Amino acid sequence: MATLMRAARLHEPGQPLRIDSVPRPKPRPDDVLVQVKSCGVIPNMNAIFSGTLWNQLPPLPASVGLDAAGVIAEVGENVTELEVGQRVYVNPWLACGQCAYCRADEPTLCGSAAFQGYFGFFPDSLRTLARYPFGGFSEYLTAAPQRLVILPDKVTFDQAARFGYIGTSFAALRGGNVGAGTWLAINGMTGTLGVGATLLGLGMGATRIIGFGRNRAVLDQLKALAPDRIRTLALGDHPIAEWMREQTDGLGTDVLVDCSARAAAASTTADALNGLKRGGTAINIGALSEPLPIQPMRFMTGRIAFRGSNWFTTGEGQLMADMAGTGVLDLSHLEPHLYPLEGVNDALDAIRARLGGFVNIVVNPDR
Numbered sequence: 001m002a003t004l005m006r007a008a009r010l011h012e013p014g015q016p017l018r019i020d021s022v023p024r025p026k027p028r029p030d031d032v033l034v035q036v037k038s039c040g041v042i043p044n045m046n047a048i049f050s051g052t053l054w055n056q057l058p059p060l061p062a063s064v065g066l067d068a069a070g071v072i073a074e075v076g077e078n079v080t081e082l083e084v085g086q087r088v089y090v091n092p093w094l095a096c097g098q099c100a101y102c103r104a105d106e107p108t109l110c111g112s113a114a115f116q117g118y119f120g121f122f123p124d125s126l127r128t129l130a131r132y133p134f135g136g137f138s139e140y141l142t143a144a145p146q147r148l149v150i151l152p153d154k155v156t157f158d159q160a161a162r163f164g165y166i167g168t169s170f171a172a173l174r175g176g177n178v179g180a181g182t183w184l185a186i187n188g189m190t191g192t193l194g195v196g197a198t199l200l201g202l203g204m205g206a207t208r209i210i211g212f213g214r215n216r217a218v219l220d221q222l223k224a225l226a227p228d229r230i231r232t233l234a235l236g237d238h239p240i241a242e243w244m245r246e247q248t249d250g251l252g253t254d255v256l257v258d259c260s261a262r263a264a265a266a267s268t269t270a271d272a273l274n275g276l277k278r279g280g281t282a283i284n285i286g287a288l289s290e291p292l293p294i295q296p297m298r299f300m301t302g303r304i305a306f307r308g309s310n311w312f313t314t315g316e317g318q319l320m321a322d323m324a325g326t327g328v329l330d331l332s333h334l335e336p337h338l339y340p341l342e343g344v345n346d347a348l349d350a351i352r353a354r355l356g357g358f359v360n361i362v363v364n365p366d367r
């Protein structure tokens with residue numbers, strides 16, 4: 001008889017998850033089995049599980065949960081570089097490995113890309129999802145070794161369960177060449193992506209980090225991280241571009257990371273683009289969906305770039321883990337709010353309150 005495990009499954013879009021008893025998966029020869037210790041809960045989850053967005057939900061009932069961290073419990077017979085007992089974060093990004101983008105080493109552009117335990121981006125993604133049908137709100141899941149980030153002892157499972165959003169910010173900062181001396185602006189600084197971008201900006205050497213958002217209490221908390229380097233503005237207090245230039249000797253910032261959420265007003269982003277330095281780069285990672293009016297001539301004469309960035313590679317995840325393990329990236333500021341597996345629907349309710357980006361809502365399936 002198969003060994004059973006508990007898994008939170010979505011049976012009907014928009015309805016609470018149910019804790020079901022299902023067979024514990026066996027890893028295929030090239031995969032590993034991970035015992036999940038922590039899985040993150042993120043702001044977009046309720047919207048995705050509602051089934052009303054553009055994304056492809058896996059066939060229901062589906063085991064769900066996006067950002068899992070845990071311990072390798074079993075390895076397939078062909079796995080030689082990893083062993084039972086290692087602490088890992090599972091990058092849930094699934095790519096087909098075969099399409100033109102995958103063959104060009106661009107898995108985050110894959111035409112069948114999907115998030116394990118969450119959704120597919122395209123109709124063909126359902127094939128990709130079918131290969132890894134367990135999410136992080138389960139006691140166990142299977143994963144390919146290429147998707148595992150080895151966690152230093154200092155990085156807790158609960159911190160690693162936040163890697164998806166921190167990694168998204170990390171890839172964006174790398175895309176903008178943030179490094180020693182960069183002047184960095186962050187739109188939506190108080191949210192999950194914005195707090196990650198701030199902590200990373202500090203670690204990566206940005207000297208001026210100027211951010212705007214709505215939550216004044218979180219803005220104060222952010223400023224207190226490094227009062228000499230961080231400046232904050234509550235939206236509505238002052239025109240954004242003018243304030244950005246005031247903080248940067250009249251020049252503007254080198255980089256703008258735009259974390260505006262799907263339903264945010266594009267006008268805030270448009271204002272912030274005017275606070276970029278000539279030669280600067282703006283990067284959207286918040287899925288802002290309202291069309292954005294820009295003046296191409298200004299982008300031409302000032303050699304300004306506006307681009308998107310989605311997720312991150314497992315290699316970038318490993319860099320981030322090492323930064324966190326050595327204190328370059330300080331994750332101790334995150335505030336863990338922990339729920340047992342049976343409390344997964346309470347955790348999903350809690351994320352609706354938008355408590356701000358320091359709050360780290362995590363489900364612990366082993367409790």
Ligand SMILES: [Zn+2]
Pocket residue numbers: 095096097098099100101102103109110111112113
């Ligand atoms: Zn592909």
